[in-house]
Amino acid sequence: METAVSNNETIVDALALRIRTYKKEHPNLSGAQIARRFNMTSSSLNRIENGDVRVPTIDQVLKVLRGTGASGDILKYLDANYPSIAETYREVYDTRNTEFISQDLECHLNDKDKFLIILLALTGDGTTREEVLCEFGRKGLSELEYLLEKGHLVEEDGVIGKGPKSLTAGLETLSNVLTYSIQECYKPQNILKKENVLLYRAIGVRDGVVAKRITAILNDAQVQLQELLDDPSNLGNHKVFYGLVTDSLLDDVPCSTEGGKYDA
Template sequence: MDTVVSNNESIVGALGVRIRSYKKEHPNLSGAQIARRFNMTSSSLNRIENGDVRVPTIDQVLKILRGTGATGDILKYLDENYPSIAETYREVYDTRNTEFVPQDLECHLNDKDKFLIILLALTGDGTTREEVLREFGRKGLSELEYLLEKGHLIEEDGVVGKNDKVLTMGMETVKKLLAYSVEECFKTEMCSEKLNSILYKTAAVKDKNVIKRIRAVLNDARHEIDKILEDPENLGSERIFIGMVSDSLISEYPVVGGVQ
């Protein structure tokens, strides 16, 4: 379930103004092209522009702010211009030494043929043409060439990427990356070696308080993992992925019914 911004008419109106201003500044772009640039569906963008969305998600707010020119320190921007949603942002996103992936590049993270190449480039010491050719063949190398030609990735001294910041992205992108990573990268044959882990279960719980307690446990685990990853003694060349998720099996809360 998407995290939503508190019901606030001013933020919906402000987003509509930004969308209309952007359209005036880019008269040669269709609504569909603008939505694609913002990594949104045309229907979602139109509904927000027309004020038909009463409670936008934080993901929608950030996509429109970023797409219409809010760059750099997004949290500072929200504090100064939209304080009503700054706290929601703090709850949803890790704000320590983080910055958003450029929006054009984030669009390609939703592409199953490109996501892993981009992740390798943005993790640790980056990647190389040789590694991409070895892992993904000539098709992968062609995808890398496209990303370099468009300026979405940078190559310096034979290294593509390299990054010393914690990069974040919109919730819809994170959801796809988690699904893609499990499907493409999780090695079932390594479970017996105790080098990876996967857990899935369903349960029936009585109310939202139980759900919030589970979320708190996952949040505590995330902080413990961050401590391990932030220790310089643990840094190296092996690139890994970590994901945690929980939610209702249906759209409504509180959860009713279920199986274990």
């Protein structure tokens, strides 16, 4: 469940205008092709363009802004035009030294066959053809060659890596990457060695206050983790992942007792 932007018709109209303008500037692209460039479904893009989305999520706002050319100065743009949304942006993303990865590369991060190769390249000291071949065989090497050929990853002196800035992606992509990482990389046998952690609990609580306290505790944990990782002496090439997440099991929307919330 994504963080929603407050119901502001101005931002809704602005997003719709940016989409329509982009389509006029790219007449040779179909709606489906534009949606893929924005890392969105055609239906989501059309609903935003038509004004059917009254409360866009922060992820939808960022996808349209990035897709229509505001990716280099998203925070500056939001600060100047929609300060309340800029505040939400700061709450969701670490803006200290962070920039978004390219949208093309983000699309491939949603591909289960490519995500881990990309993560290896974007963390630590990067990766090499030899490492990818050893870990993923010839198929993985073929995937790497594709990413290099398309310019999604860059190789220098035999190392496929990244620049000094921290990189991030949209919320939908982060959700997929976390899911894939648990599925592909979590090793249950390491629990006894105390080398990993997997915690999950679903429980009923009395009100939204408890859920907010859970979120606050996780945010405090993130601050402590960031302080640990900001220390240059702790950085190296042992590549790990961690994730913090909590949300409601059900949407807080009314539903029909006869057929469920998705019935008309």
